[in-house]
Amino acid sequence: MKVAYLGPKGTFSEEAALRFFPPNGTELMMCDGIVDVLEAVAEQEADKGIVPIENAIEGTITMTTDGLINYDVWIEGEAILPIALHLLTVEGADIDDIEEIWSIGPALAQCRDFTRKLQAKTKHFSSTANAAESLVKANNKGAGAIASELAAKTFGLEIAKRNIQDFEGNSTRFLIVTNKKPEVPETSKSMLLITPGEDRPGLLAIILNVFSSLDINLSWIESRPTKKKLGTYRFFIEAQMGVQEVSMQKAITILRTYGHDVRVLGSFDTKKL
Numbered sequence: 190m191k192v193a194y195l196g197p198k199g200t201f202s203e204e205a206a207l208r209f210f211p212p213n214g215t216e217l218m219m220c221d222g223i224v225d226v227l228e229a230v231a232e233q234e235a236d237k238g239i240v241p242i243e244n245a246i247e248g249t250i251t252m253t254t255d256g257l258i259n260y261d262v263w264i265e266g267e268a269i270l271p272i273a274l275h276l277l278t279v280e281g282a283d284i285d286d287i288e289e290i291w292s293i294g295p296a297l298a299q300c301r302d303f304t305r306k307l308q309a310k311t312k313h314f315s316s317t318a319n320a321a322e323s324l325v326k327a328n329n330k331g332a333g334a335i336a337s338e339l340a341a342k343t344f345g346l347e348i349a350k351r352n353i354q355d356f357e358g359n360s361t362r363f364l365i366v367t368n369k370k371p372e373v374p375e376t377s378k379s380m381l382l383i384t385p386g387e388d389r390p391g392l393l394a395i396i397l398n399v400f401s402s403l404d405i406n407l408s409w410i411e412s413r414p415t416k417k418k419l420g421t422y423r424f425f426i427e428a429q430m431g432v433q434e435v436s437m438q439k440a441i442t443i444l445r446t447y448g449h450d451v452r453v454l455g456s457f458d459t460k461k462l
């Protein structure tokens with residue numbers, strides 16, 4: 190089984206993949222970006238993929254939600270990974286001389302207070318480990334990378350300061366996606382993408398009411414712009430009920446009868462890593 194994830198070596202995505210998938214029979218395939226992971230799965234270059242969807246501090250990882258809209262993949266699992274972000278520097282660097290902090294957007298966002306106190310500028314990279322690798326290549330003593338302990342070891346960087354995220358108890362939720370949809374998944378959660386038919390007062394309230402009237406508990410809701418007209422949205426809705434349940438099927442049917450487009454993105458269980 191080939192599993193695609195965000196590379197290079199030393200990313201949190203790699204850590205999640207290594208902990209989630211059994212070592213035997215798993216071939217890991219590194220991709221340059223989060224969207225490339227979804228593309229690799231959709232185009233059957235990989236059997237499965239693992240992508241971050243939500244962080245406890247920063248919230249939704251929009252590269253992933255937007256990728257889920259564009260690529261036809263099925264969510265078959267969810268895994269929660271504890272996240273500790275460190276400031277990595279090249280040998281001989283002094284933290285007081287750091288003027289730039291390098292990392293991927295969601296990691297930079299998890300350490301905003303730290304970066305502001307340091308009065309450093311930020312520079313975006315495609316992953317935490319890509320920032321760490323670039324720092325080694327540049328041998329830049331005026332910059333630091335926000336990345337994991339695994340990245341520090343992988344690239345031989347020093348940990349100048351540990352646990353620099355703005356809040357303790359940090360974690361990121363990853364989704365496991367596949368291109369083979371199982372027949373009737375027996376699972377405890379599901380995710381839908383709802384594109385409303387026509388805009389009218391109380392539209393979102395009406396949609397949410399369908400779930401509450403069927404006693405379906407929702408655990409996550411995210412709106413993303415349709416990218417067609419300002420102020421128009423699609424909604425990601427995660428329910429604490431698998432799609433195999435009669436109530437979920439009823440909710441989907443009612444929403445479609447109301448004229449909304451409902452795409453079932455997946456049905457899955459949660460695993461703590």
Ligand SMILES: O=C(O)C(=O)C[C@]1(C(=O)O)C=C[C@@H](O)C=C1
Nearest residue numbers: 200201202241293295316317361
């Ligand atoms: O850059 C990485 O190491 C990743 O795996 C991506 C990512 C993310 O985009 O959220 C995953 C977990 C952490 O929240 C920080 C970075």
